[in-house]
Amino acid sequence: MSVLGALLLVTALGADPEPTPPPDPLAGSPNVQFRVLEPKPFPDALRHELTLQPFVPQIGSTFTTHWLSSFTYTFHATEWLGLRLQPFWVWHAQRSRFSSELLSRVRQDAAAPSSVMLQWGAVAAPEWSPIRGKFTAFGGTVRYGFVLFAGAGVGGTEIELKTADSVGPATYGSTGLRMVATGGAGFRVQLGQRWTVRLEVQDLIHWGSVSHINGCNATDLHTLDQQRTSGGITGAGVSSQCNVGAFQGTTGGGYDRSNDVSIAQAKVNEGGSDTLHVVGVYLGFGVEL
Amino acid sequence: MRRQAFLAALLGALACAKGGPSPELLAVARAPDASPSDALALGQALQAAKLDATSIGPLRTAAASPGPAQAVAIDALLAAQARLDDQLLVPAFLAAHPDLRPSTPELQERALLLRGLELQRTGALEEAEKVLRRIPAGSPLAPRARYALGIVLSDPRRPGGPRMQAALDELQAVLDYGGGGCEGTETRALAQLAIARLLYGLRQDSASAAAYDRVPRDSRVWAESLFERGYPRFRMGDDGGALGTVHATQAPQLRDAFLPEARILEATVLFHACLYLETRGILDGFTGTYRPLSERLRTLVERRASAAEEVALVTDPAQRASLGEGLGQSLLAEPRIAAGLRLLRTLDAERAQLTSVGAGGAALEQLDGVREEAEQATAQSIHARLAEVSASLRDLLEQADVLRFEMTKGEKELLDADVDQRKLLAARSLPSLPTGGPADERWRVDGEWWSDEIGFQRATLKDGCPAQKATPSVR
């Protein structure tokens, strides 16, 4: 027997035919119509939902890779509308594999504004659930809703200074707070009265130029660079928000952090701006109170 | 007794050496049952060999005879009944021997419950009421007892007449009991259904419909409640609700429920709206399906079949399928019939065990006696149910004929008034369907049945009656 024939035989065993119900005399009648009005087993209105998205990988990134965790509080004002508050923490942000390859093979690097990474943030957004449905799988019925949301918030950002090499791991400098816009869509499944599962695709959008690194602008960095070449960074003559301490001392691997000054200066002097998208797949597990 | 014990020990040693049947099984194979004490010993030995069904025979003998063996025998008999969940033989025995007293309060309550249920089943309502009232409210058997008491109090045959409010109080009290596992859940579902029926009888239609809605969806009686809730809705004037819920009994998921009356109620609602074409379609389908079944049942009920033949009607898949239209499955689901079939299967398994050790004599004789009785009792239950269904179908077919006659009258009146009903219906629009609230999910009904949606169907229907000559209310 061929493999395909065996496949057909085996799977034919799984093809349980559905029973054909008798014809309904009222089916075609123009004088009678039926509708199902089924109360939602567990309504959402005026309930609070707490969702944890423990691992969110960034997808479709070019120069950076973000892995983050987020927590979402959603207040369901009605069955259709809600408001979500979502803080997030990026616990892994680094140059992408493509960016590393570009640098090592052809000695080209992404522009500074295109290399800014998110560190943390919080966004708020109204949430709309225009479509509700249900599906059957493995003998059970599951209710779900399609959700859309868009909003804004704020986030902390950073940029890579020294790349990872034989001397030690990469170093980073803060590029300050930025506004973060967000938008996304996904599905929300209710399991019983309390538990929910969400699968959403969400974009965290931030934009701007790299004008400050560790609070130091181009002038501050020039001053620090001159101090470095003269014998040591003192921090004198820089603006008050310039975090001189970030360029002093050594890392755990013995790298002298004052070397970051020239790198930071080059990035700040590049100019330009860019809009960056951190698109992630958010699988979350929630509880509804 | 000493010789018997020695024989058992010897056979046991042989069995262990050879790895054969259990020593208890071997011991019963040759034990006598001449006197009540012998019968008790045999019964206990059978129970030790896990042959509970066979043990009913000798234990009844021992329990029926006054003497030192009686008290022990009644306790052992009740223990066997609990393990087997026997609803035929032991309850009948207890009802026939009302003075037997088990040794512990728990067993006494159990005996009272079984007696009470048997008395209620056989129509001895006054005695049943007295017996069931003796079970304390805190007993784990109280929910079942109070449910049965509620049924007794509401029975129209009750001496002194039914006491509806008292029945409602008892049934309501059943709902307040929690726990009880599967049996507790089933009892509460039955009580909920009974409350709905009583409220309908008291013409409290809104409360009755609400009570029907509370029957749990996963209970054995949910399909019945689905169809029955059409009655209070129809009487309240909620034709759309009545038609919707009754129409839902056609769902494929409910094909194992036997509900012929649902079609008559559906036809009645449509007839009330003067939708004669639709009514005729429902009635034609009804008679096409159930007239042949009614004739088949009449033949089955009138024949003098043996107990084995009656039981085979339900146990043989081909014969059961010939009953058709969910009747076979609904018979299997009847608690008393299911209990009887379960007992017969257990007895057959025990027979195989006894014959495997080459047993003859007392044990096998006892088993055959018990089996014959169990088969008779089961067959009687099957026959009674078939007779009930046959009579009910005859009534329903007559109702269908009455509806057809009334329809013909109505159509004649339309003709006499020169009313073209087709034009009348075409000119009228369907009332809009209810939209529900924000937390309601609305779905079109288009021939695909989802299990969770069954019971939430609502209908809207045109009024086909001419304004001046509305059909008199059939409510």
Next chain:
Amino acid sequence: MSFIRVLALAGLAALLAPARALASPEPPVQPRLYPVGGRFSLAATVGISVFDTLTRTGTLEVRAGWDFSEWLGLDASVTGALSGHTALADRIGQHLLQTPAVGTVDDLSDLWQLKAMVLAGVRLAPVYGKFNLGADLPIRFQAYLWLGGGAAWLDRTSVVICRNVTSREQGTCGDWFTESRVAPVASAALGLRLFTGVHGAVVLELRSLVWKDDYLLGVDRAAAEAGNVTGQRAPSPGFTNTMLVQLGYAFIF
């Protein structure tokens, strides 16, 4: 039948048996308004690549399928593709050519472009559902996981190995190093069939195509620009993953 085949079939039966056992309890939906078991389907889709880095792709696919049951089907498809470099890839090439041709360079990964493909695979569709688009407008759908593989006809145009520099100043090349090959491809997809009727459904898929990458390392730039491409094949080139969003229509007979 060979031992391997027996093992494979036993494994398949083991895979299907629990699914069948799960399906044996009364199905929640009876009867399905749009059953697919025992039916043949023919579909056409157009697709575009998403998450592009160095290449972008557009596809046109024709697919034939057979559904053994409501939840298991088999598909075979033929795809033609139009693909090219992204603006980023062109800029990388341009910037490299503007630097002096000194030393060696390693080519970049993930530059193979799809030209044509044949695929066959299994479609597992345990999910059947519906949603309301408007009042009384239910849309029914099947959601499925598609797993399979096939062969892909691929072309590659380098962005670092130029055989004829036309302008060093402007970083333009007249003849980039190109290659072609046929490679095995594995594919997985998540998809929806949104039924428009008993005989048709809109198909929406997110599909992943994976093939083994292949490129040169240590290419002497000066020699390459003189027309002599040197270098050695990367020993562990990894895999290229191309994600496509495909939209189309299936006729179900």
